[in-house]
Amino acid sequence: MFDSFVMVDWSGGADRGPRPKKDAIWIGIAGRAAEYCRNRSVAEARLRELIAGELAEGRRVMVGFDFPFGYPAGFARAVCGEDDPLALWDWIGARLEDRGGESNRFDLAGEINRAVGDGQGPFWGNGLKREIAGLPRRKDGYRNPFPERRAVERLARGAFTCWQMSGAGSVGSQVLTGLPVLARLRKAVGAKVWPFEPLDGPVALVEIWPSLVLPPKAARDEIPDREQVTHVAERLAGMAPEVLAELLEVHAPEEGWILGVAQDGTTSPALRGLQPQALRNDCFALPAGVDWVPVDEALARLKGSLGVAVGTEVVPIGAAAGRIVAATIKAERANPPGANAAVDGWGFAHGGLPAPDAGGRIEMPMAEGRAAAGVPFDGAVPAGRVLRILTGALLPEGVDTVVLDEEVTTDGVQVAFSGLPRPRANTRKAGEDVAARDVLFEAGHRLRAPDVALIAATGVARVPVHRQLRVGVLSTGEEIVEPGTAAGAQHTYDANRPMLLAMAGGWGHAAVDLGRVGDDRDALRSALDEAEVDVILTSGGASAGDEDHLSALLREEGDLTAWRIALKPGRPLALGRWHGVPLFGLPGNPVAALVTAALFARPALEVLAGGRWLEPEGFAVPAAFEKRKKPGRREYLRARLGPAGVEVFASEGSGRISGLSWAGGLVELPDGALEVKRGDMVRFIPYAALGL
CATH class of the missing domain: 2.170.190.11 (Molybdopterin biosynthesis moea protein, domain 3.)
Structure with missing residues (x-):
C-alpha cells in the first residue's frame, strides 16, 4: 500500500535548541535514523522536503502524527459552523500565530472558550504567567459543553484528553499547533487524511499513538520519543499490506481515530496488529479436574497461548544473521541478473x-x-x-x-x-536461481549465514526483523550464593543462572542477568519491577508454586499457575506474568531446569521473539543400555553416542550435574510402560537439536 513510512512525535512547546532533547519534535523514518527538529518551523520544512523527495522517487508515503486529528463530537460545528474536521483545521490555521517556538495557542484557546463555552471550558491549563480571559489555569470550576474524550480515547486507556493546554499530558497544545501544519501539508503535497478521506493519493496523513506500539517501560533510548517514532515507522513498514489495510478500515468521520485501536470496543484496547500480545489471558488455565499434564498436552497448550512479545526494526544485511524475519523478504533482482x-x-x-x-x-x-x-x-x-x-x-x-x-x-x-x-x-540463464520479486523468506524464519548470502545476492540491503527478545534470568533464595565466594555446606553455588543465561543467548535472544534475590519480598518486587525485559526465567521451588516469597508475590500482584507435568526430570513448571511480562518458573535442580527449559522455554521463547514453534529433531539409534520404566511419565535420560549405540549416564539422579556435561543429548522414552534391551531402537535428541 505504501512504500515509505514517516512518523512524527510533535511538540506544542518552545524551541528546544540545537542539541537533541526530550520533549522535542522527532521524525522517525523506517530504515533510517530518527531526525531531531528544534521547533515546528524546522519540522514543517523538513517534512515537506522528505515528502517531496519520496514523491520524486515515485513512492507512496504514510506520514503519522502523535496528536488527535479531530475533537470530540460537536466541537467543529460549534466553532466553524460545520461538522467537517478539515474545515476546523483551516479555521484554526487562519487564527494561530506560530513562529515555530512561540505561539498564541493559549490566547486562541481562551478565545474559543469565550465563544463556545462561557469562558469556563472546554480548554483549560493556562501555562503563561499572565492571565488569559476565558482560559482557566486549573480544572477547578471547569465546565465542558462537549465530551471529555473522543470515542477512541475511551477505548485506548491512558490516552490524554485534547482539552488540557499545559502540564503533564498537555495534548491540547500539540493539537492547536499541529493542525495548522497538517492543513498546510495537505494542500502543499496533495495529502489525503485518514479516516476523513479515501487514501487514494500519494501521501496519507494518519494519527498515531506511539505508546500503543512501544510501552514507555520498554524504551531503552535515553530519549524515548526518538525510539518510539522510529519503532512505529519500522513496525508499519514491516506489516503485511492486508494487515495494514485492516487497520485502516475505520469509520470516524468527525472525531478521527488512532491507528491500531479496534473500533468495536469488545476488548480493551484491542490493538489489532500494532502492540505485541505475548500471552492469551486464559493461557495458564487447565480444565477442571486436571492435575498431572502429559508432556504433549502441556506443549500444545503452551503453543496455543503464545503471541509475539517484541516489535520490529530494519537492520543492515550484515547484522541480520541470527535475527527473526518480521515481514516477507523478496528478491530485489534476479540471481543471476543476466545470462x-x-x-x-x-x-x-x-x-x-x-x-x-x-x-x-x-x-x-x-x-x-x-x-x-x-x-x-x-x-x-x-x-x-x-x-x-x-x-x-x-x-x-x-x-x-x-x-x-x-x-x-x-x-x-x-x-x-x-x-x-x-x-x-x-x-x-538469467534468474535460473532466483527471479526478481521471488519470496526469499517469510516472517518467522530465523536467518542463518547461508540465508544472509541469498538475501545479499539478490540485492536486499536492509532486512525487516523482530527486535531481539530480552530474556531476564533471576535466581532467588537465601541458600544461593555466587560461584567463587566463600560458602558453607548450607549454601548452594548458583549453577542455574549462568546455565540459563548461556542457553538463552545460544538460542539467539538477548540474555539479561537479573541477579540473585534473597528471601526478601520488597527486594524481589523491586527486582521484577526494574527488569527491562520481555520475559523472565526463574528457577527453584518458589517458581514452581511453593508458598514462599516469589509464588506469594506473583499470586498477589501478578498471576501464577503451577503445572505438574508427567515428566522426569522436571515435573513442576510454573507459568505466570509480572505486570504483563511472561514468567517461566523452572525447577531448581539444574538437570531438571535444563530439560524443562530446552523442552518448554526454548520453543515458547522463539514464538515470543516472532519466530516459529521449535520441535526438537531426534533420530532412532540402537540402545547400548537396558532400562525398564513404569507408565505415566515421559522420561529424558542424559545420553551420548558410543561405538555400540547410545549410552546413558550411569546415574539418573537429578543432582548429578556432571551428567549434563558428560552427555551429548537426551534419550526420550515415551509415556507408557517400556522395557529397553540392548540393541532396541530408541529416540536420541542431540543437544544441537535443542540449541545447546
Whole structure:
C-alpha cells in the first residue's frame, strides 16, 4: 500500500535548541535514523522536503502524527459552523500565530472558550504567567459543553484528553499547533487524511499513538520519543499490506481515530496488529479436574497461548544473521541478473556452428576481445566466430553456448574442438536461481549465514526483523550464593543462572542477568519491577508454586499457575506474568531446569521473539543400555553416542550435574510402560537439536 513510512512525535512547546532533547519534535523514518527538529518551523520544512523527495522517487508515503486529528463530537460545528474536521483545521490555521517556538495557542484557546463555552471550558491549563480571559489555569470550576474524550480515547486507556493546554499530558497544545501544519501539508503535497478521506493519493496523513506500539517501560533510548517514532515507522513498514489495510478500515468521520485501536470496543484496547500480545489471558488455565499434564498436552497448550512479545526494526544485511524475519523478504533482482558463462572457455552462437570435418572436429575463427565477470564484451559476436569468455561474464549478443577451455585447442587465430556441444552448454540463464520479486523468506524464519548470502545476492540491503527478545534470568533464595565466594555446606553455588543465561543467548535472544534475590519480598518486587525485559526465567521451588516469597508475590500482584507435568526430570513448571511480562518458573535442580527449559522455554521463547514453534529433531539409534520404566511419565535420560549405540549416564539422579556435561543429548522414552534391551531402537535428541 505504501512504500515509505514517516512518523512524527510533535511538540506544542518552545524551541528546544540545537542539541537533541526530550520533549522535542522527532521524525522517525523506517530504515533510517530518527531526525531531531528544534521547533515546528524546522519540522514543517523538513517534512515537506522528505515528502517531496519520496514523491520524486515515485513512492507512496504514510506520514503519522502523535496528536488527535479531530475533537470530540460537536466541537467543529460549534466553532466553524460545520461538522467537517478539515474545515476546523483551516479555521484554526487562519487564527494561530506560530513562529515555530512561540505561539498564541493559549490566547486562541481562551478565545474559543469565550465563544463556545462561557469562558469556563472546554480548554483549560493556562501555562503563561499572565492571565488569559476565558482560559482557566486549573480544572477547578471547569465546565465542558462537549465530551471529555473522543470515542477512541475511551477505548485506548491512558490516552490524554485534547482539552488540557499545559502540564503533564498537555495534548491540547500539540493539537492547536499541529493542525495548522497538517492543513498546510495537505494542500502543499496533495495529502489525503485518514479516516476523513479515501487514501487514494500519494501521501496519507494518519494519527498515531506511539505508546500503543512501544510501552514507555520498554524504551531503552535515553530519549524515548526518538525510539518510539522510529519503532512505529519500522513496525508499519514491516506489516503485511492486508494487515495494514485492516487497520485502516475505520469509520470516524468527525472525531478521527488512532491507528491500531479496534473500533468495536469488545476488548480493551484491542490493538489489532500494532502492540505485541505475548500471552492469551486464559493461557495458564487447565480444565477442571486436571492435575498431572502429559508432556504433549502441556506443549500444545503452551503453543496455543503464545503471541509475539517484541516489535520490529530494519537492520543492515550484515547484522541480520541470527535475527527473526518480521515481514516477507523478496528478491530485489534476479540471481543471476543476466545470462552468463558457467566456466572459462569460448562462446559462440550454437546456430552458427560450421559443420564438423570428417574427424568430427570443428574449427572457428576468433573474434577480437573477450568477456569477463564485471567487464562485459562491448558489441555483438558475429555468427560463426568464437569469443574468449570467463566464468561469470555476461553472454554478449551472438553467444548462447560455451565450450570449456580444456576441450579447445587454439593457434591464436582459430579455435578447434571435437564433438557437437549441446545448445546453451556451460551457461546460466538469467534468474535460473532466483527471479526478481521471488519470496526469499517469510516472517518467522530465523536467518542463518547461508540465508544472509541469498538475501545479499539478490540485492536486499536492509532486512525487516523482530527486535531481539530480552530474556531476564533471576535466581532467588537465601541458600544461593555466587560461584567463587566463600560458602558453607548450607549454601548452594548458583549453577542455574549462568546455565540459563548461556542457553538463552545460544538460542539467539538477548540474555539479561537479573541477579540473585534473597528471601526478601520488597527486594524481589523491586527486582521484577526494574527488569527491562520481555520475559523472565526463574528457577527453584518458589517458581514452581511453593508458598514462599516469589509464588506469594506473583499470586498477589501478578498471576501464577503451577503445572505438574508427567515428566522426569522436571515435573513442576510454573507459568505466570509480572505486570504483563511472561514468567517461566523452572525447577531448581539444574538437570531438571535444563530439560524443562530446552523442552518448554526454548520453543515458547522463539514464538515470543516472532519466530516459529521449535520441535526438537531426534533420530532412532540402537540402545547400548537396558532400562525398564513404569507408565505415566515421559522420561529424558542424559545420553551420548558410543561405538555400540547410545549410552546413558550411569546415574539418573537429578543432582548429578556432571551428567549434563558428560552427555551429548537426551534419550526420550515415551509415556507408557517400556522395557529397553540392548540393541532396541530408541529416540536420541542431540543437544544441537535443542540449541545447546
